[in-house]
Amino acid sequence: MEIIVQKYGGSSLATPEQLKAIAQGIAQRVQAGKALVVVVSAMGRSTDELLHLAGQVTAGNHRREMDMLLSTGERISMALLSMAIADLGVEAISFTGSQCGIITNDSHSNARIIEVRPVRVEDELAKGRVVIVAGYQGMSYKREITTLGRGGSDTTALALAAALHAESCEIYSDVPGVFSADPKKVLSAQKIDEASYDELLTLARHGAQVLRDEAIAYAKAHRIKFTARKTGSQESGTAVGTRAGLRAVTSSEKRLFGAGCKAQDLSPPLLRSLVYAGADGLLLASDNLHGATPKNFVPVQTLSWVGQGLVDDPEAISAFLKMTEGRQAFWTETLGLHARFDKAFDLKRLLVLAHDRLVGDASEAPK
Structure with a gap:
């Protein structure tokens, strides 16, 4: 029944x-x-x-x-x-x-x-x-x-x-x-x-x-x-x-995108974004963002978050990370926080993952 x-x-x-x-x-x-x-x-x-x-x-x-x-x-x-x-x-x-x-x-x-x-x-x-x-x-x-x-x-x-x-x-x-x-x-x-x-x-x-x-x-x-x-x-x-997953946040406008999308699918002006995975990801991002990003990165106070486009799919997280391969990027690790900054065409984004959410080919940060 x-x-x-x-x-x-x-x-x-x-x-x-x-x-x-x-x-x-x-x-x-x-x-x-x-x-x-x-x-x-x-x-x-x-x-x-x-x-x-x-x-x-x-x-x-x-x-x-x-x-x-x-x-x-x-x-x-x-x-x-x-x-x-x-x-x-x-x-x-x-x-x-x-x-x-x-x-x-x-x-x-x-x-x-x-x-x-x-x-x-x-x-x-x-x-x-x-x-x-x-x-x-x-x-x-x-x-x-x-x-x-x-x-x-x-x-x-x-x-x-x-x-x-x-x-x-x-x-x-x-x-x-x-x-x-x-x-x-x-x-x-x-x-x-x-x-x-x-x-x-x-x-x-x-x-x-x-x-x-x-x-x-x-x-x-x-x-x-x-x-x-x-x-x-x-x-x-x-x-x-329980679906916490990936989310995108922009300071220029509240536009959202999914984990596996291509850069050309994103309509400008999507200038800066913050993405986090899992409930712990948000806390890690807010607590450690200053220390995990370069000094010339967008001020944290200009970022806002919106609640759409959520997924709790390891394959989607992995796909999102693979999408950035081969582009200028750096990784840092602070208190279990992994941050990766990318510049792809007109898109800038920061991916924030709690340590236990790194999956698949993304489980090891590039040197």
């Missing part, structure tokens, strides 16, 4: 019309033979409204009772969506976090998932039903209702995907993926087609709001591949996984 886990954010569930549209899409996937587990957030700004309501009643710090209150928002969403799906002739059942086996610590309002026991979810999937799960919540070993903090529905979806060995996990929101910057503030921001966990964590910790950093860290720890997509869109979104 191929299981797909989906998660829908509050902005995608803000109105009955939006909720019905999502139900239609789910019904179509079921008719195509997929087994679906759907995690939902509270509708629209329901959580904010509940917080405001609590503030009108008390100024105290009642964390347990706040968890009891705030967890109701997702329960409303799960019940309504389950009914909407059933009206389309598809069997569905809704579960709270505790009912679907999400076990957390006892830290109210900011709990962490300890384990997932999705026995009831598996039973219902075996019966051919769609399982709708209230995100953002679980139950402690003391059988207390807990919440996972803002953005906790993402973590719920990823945790269920791991426990169910799902074929895929799809995180839906009102944006078409992860961008290199906030597209509402930076007009030149680019959608990132593929990203590693570490790259996404870096973006999240510097203000990107598409995904919560705790959710990304959970995905990384459990090696869960997922996509961030826009609700109702056919666009592929941003794929997140």
Whole structure:
């Protein structure tokens, strides 16, 4: 049985019309033979409204009772969506976090998932039903209702995907993926087609709001591949996984190229670029770039990085290195960093590889 886990954010569930549209899409996937587990957030700004309501009643710090209150928002969403799906002739059942086996610590309002026991979810999937799960919540070993903090529905979806060995996990929101910057503030921001966990964590910790950093860290720890997509869109979104690979970065313009491309395939003006492989490659590059490059090299502060064109393919890395053979180059090694500078036609580039990423014919630096 191929299981797909989906998660829908509050902005995608803000109105009955939006909720019905999502139900239609789910019904179509079921008719195509997929087994679906759907995690939902509270509708629209329901959580904010509940917080405001609590503030009108008390100024105290009642964390347990706040968890009891705030967890109701997702329960409303799960019940309504389950009914909407059933009206389309598809069997569905809704579960709270505790009912679907999400076990957390006892830290109210900011709990962490300890384990997932999705026995009831598996039973219902075996019966051919769609399982709708209230995100953002679980139950402690003391059988207390807990919440996972803002953005906790993402973590719920990823945790269920791991426990169910799902074929895929799809995180839906009102944006078409992860961008290199906030597209509402930076007009030149680019959608990132593929990203590693570490790259996404870096973006999240510097203000990107598409995904919560705790959710990304959970995905990384459990090696869960997922996509961030826009609700109702056919666009592929941003794929997140272990693919760190090669990336190109330019200071003159944000143009990207793949590992095996030829110089004549690159459209000018691509004047300077930084390429790194693997999560460690970025850290090595940023920490050691000054010492590993000549004094007349482009100042590091003029470089920027963008998240596209990622590969995690040893053959592609080797092909990229072979492409530069026979041209003026030098190698240096500093603290495990290998750097190679090339000038080929109108292209200048620096390739930065973590030591353990040198592969094939490129495993030995030229003399």
